[in-house]
Amino acid sequence: MISFLQTIGRTFLSGLEAIGRVTLFTLKSVLLAIQPPYYPRLILKQMIEIGFYSLPVVGMTAIFTGMVLALQTYTGFSRFSAESAIPNVVVISLTRELGPVLAGLMVAGRVGAAMAAELGTMRVTEQIDALTTLSTNPFKYLVAPRLIAGLIMLPVLVLIADIIGVAGGYLVSVVKLGFNHATYLKNTVDFVQALDVISGLVKAGVFGFIVALMGCYHGYHSHGGAQGVGKATTNAVVTASILILIFNYVVTELFFAR
Amino acid sequence: MSTDLKIKVRGLSKAFGRKVVLNNLDLDVPRGQSLVVIGGSGTGKSVLIKCILGLLTPDKGSIEIDGREMVGASSDQREDAMRKFGMLFQGSALFDSLPVWENVAFGLIEGRGMKRRAAKEIAVRKLGAVGLGPEVGALYPAELSGGMQKRVSLARAIATEPEMIFFDEPTTGLDPIMSQVINELISKCVNDLGATALTITHDMHSLREIGDQAAMIFEGKIVWAGPAGDVDHSGNGFVDQFVHGRAEGPIKMPIRPL
Structure with a gap:
């Protein structure tokens, strides 16, 4: 019984320790990111890596999500003769929830894993130590550009995903379900509000920061050779995905709680 | 006298969990001389050098560089000290995302704020000093052999013309001819710069080639x-056993029967 309680206590304490370490890493990263020197070339490189190269996967996710959403809404709503609500459901679901969450999860899988693997390899091959000996702060050189790029580029990706997702819903509704295309677009534009889009973009910014932070944190603290890098990569994706779901609720609560 | 010392280490201790790696270690590195620290694997050589460079934080003890205490120093003070240092890592630790010339010029561009064109000229000159042609500058580290990577790493260590250079196992993993080439290059570069050098190695040939002074580390002390010339007749049981590679002596290898 005592050993069982000890295990619970140890797990709880190590959980608190991990939260403390991540918090300190975040504070240090943010404080150093706002101090010179800045690395615009590296920020631009990361923006291309996170934004441009994630476009195909995020775009594919968005278009098929929009299409499925229209189809499912139709099968469900037709039972109540409420098919006309399809444009409203599609645009609200995508802008508020599905766009940012799915884009965040896809980017976590693609970019978060790559960041953890890159920084993890740099750590185990002493490249991060080499940076320090060359009078370059690894937080400013490696972590800050990734955090800034994640914060900026995920909202851009989500905005594009919103448009592509709505287009997917439009395509299915007009081509397959026989909706009038002008009415569909009018309903979409009339129903969507600025707050729907803005809340989604704020979520995207938070998710982009989380993805980059988890990729950098786990990569930076990687140890134990190839196995350690593999573990860091897995942990980066898993923790980023869980945090995205948690913070999705938190931001939703902040925007829409009554 | 402390004024003649580039580095003065007193009572340095470092443990990882229950494993004590450095145990109240004292070490003096005389200014303008080449000190070689020898010792077997796992005796604390790399941890010692990482503590001096500030890559690891010691549990207790004092490290003075040019008479200034470095344990507990601010990051700005540490970055200032780093500007005087060059470091050759055991695995070379070249940045694999950058071409060779940018690796060599990294400390000049990022650490000293030099223009890229001027830094490239110096990098090509330093590559020449370690026997590599300018065409190597355009290659990436993955395209180089182990010996060439070591030479590039040496060029990077001397690019900023540091006051002090650290060498971590400079000949490990190299064939005897390349080891000799690296040893001669280290001697030449250190002499040309008039730098202080601290080398850690278990290669007795390196010790005889590049050392003015020698020290032996065992169990963290x-x-x-x-003087390096005295290692063959030191009268010390540890040194005698190490120099002659005897299995019997005060250094015990815990070997269990099959």
Whole structure:
């Protein structure tokens, strides 16, 4: 019984320790990111890596999500003769929830894993130590550009995903379900509000920061050779995905709680 | 006298969990001389050098560089000290995302704020000093052999013309001819720059080639220190066993029967 309680206590304490370490890493990263020197070339490189190269996967996710959403809404709503609500459901679901969450999860899988693997390899091959000996702060050189790029580029990706997702819903509704295309677009534009889009973009910014932070944190603290890098990569994706779901609720609560 | 010392280490201790790696270690590195620290694997050589460079934080003890205490120093003070240092890592630790010339010029561009064109000229000159042609500058580290990577790493260590250079196992993993080439290059570069050097190695040939002074580390302590020429007749049991590679002696290898 005592050993069982000890295990619970140890797990709880190590959980608190991990939260403390991540918090300190975040504070240090943010404080150093706002101090010179800045690395615009590296920020631009990361923006291309996170934004441009994630476009195909995020775009594919968005278009098929929009299409499925229209189809499912139709099968469900037709039972109540409420098919006309399809444009409203599609645009609200995508802008508020599905766009940012799915884009965040896809980017976590693609970019978060790559960041953890890159920084993890740099750590185990002493490249991060080499940076320090060359009078370059690894937080400013490696972590800050990734955090800034994640914060900026995920909202851009989500905005594009919103448009592509709505287009997917439009395509299915007009081509397959026989909706009038002008009415569909009018309903979409009339129903969507600025707050729907803005809340989604704020979520995207938070998710982009989380993805980059988890990729950098786990990569930076990687140890134990190839196995350690593999573990860091897995942990980066898993923790980023869980945090995205948690913070999705938190931001939703902040925007829409009554 | 402390004024003649580039580095003065007193009572340095470092443990990882229950494993004590450095145990109240004292070490003096005389200014303008090349000190070689020898010792077997796992005796604390790399941890010692990482503590001096500030890559690891010691549990207790003092490290003075040019008479200034470095344990507990601010990051700005540490970055200032780093500008005087060059470091050759055991695995070369070249940045694999950058071409060779940018690796060599990294400390000049990022650490000193030099223009890229001027830094490239210096990098090509330093590559020449370690026997590599300018065409190597355009290659990436993955395209180089182990010996060439070591030479590029040496070029990077001397690019900023540091006051002090650290060498971590400079000949490990190299064939005897390339080891000799690296040893000669290290001697030449250190002499040309008039730098202080601290090398850690278990290669006795390196010790004889590049050392003015020698020290032996065992179980986290310096067990002998003296002129490099005295290692063959030190009268110290640890040094004698190490130099002659005997299995019997005060250094016990815990080997269990099959």
